[in-house]
Amino acid sequence: MAERISDAEHAVMEVLWDDSPLTAQDVAERVASAREWSANTVKTLLGRLLAKNVIAHEADGRRYLYRPLVAREDYVEGESRRLIDRLFGGKLTPLVAHLAERDALSAQDISEIEALLKALKS
Known part of the structure; x- marks a missing residue:
């Protein structure tokens, strides 16, 4: 993994490592219990992780399912x-x-x- 992930991104990764694939809403609900983040914040973090190639997503109807690419x-x-x-x-x-x-x-x-x-x- 070339690009480092931030502490906030790491919190999202922990959710995906525990269970995936998940929708952005699923991730937001699981992260929100520990942090005061909005769904938009989680979506921003998912976008950053996608750009860093540490997660992937696939379309599931009108939503995306996210999964880790890095163990x-x-x-x-x-x-x-x-x-x-x-x-x-x-x-x-x-x-x-x-x-x-x-x-x-x-x-x-x-x-x-x-x-x-x-x-x-x-």
């Missing part, structure tokens, strides 16, 4: 890589060290990281 996992991977590259020189260890130094890791986080490392070693 959530691929998006998360790209954003994670971009963050690590930009802030930590592409290395994961400084990110974990940064979180640990600021007591940002709970005991559960540490246990999960230990389990993940153990699984990766075997």
Whole structure:
């Protein structure tokens, strides 16, 4: 995915990743529960996502059905890589060290990281 998506566009993507295809009205109803957006705002965001080629739409009578073209996992991977590259020189260890130094890791986080490392070693 070449072009970044904004936080607002990401909220629309989350709705489409959870369930698609959806009409603009369906998306607006699902996003509106968390944000104070009008249907027109959601339609504008859908238009931007179409222009960025991260969603597609097909006609269904007089309305359009929208669906993601980018998988959530691929998006998360790209954003994670971009963050690590930009802030930590592409290395994961400084990110974990940064979180640990600021007591940002709970005991559960540490246990999960230990389990993940153990699984990766075997």
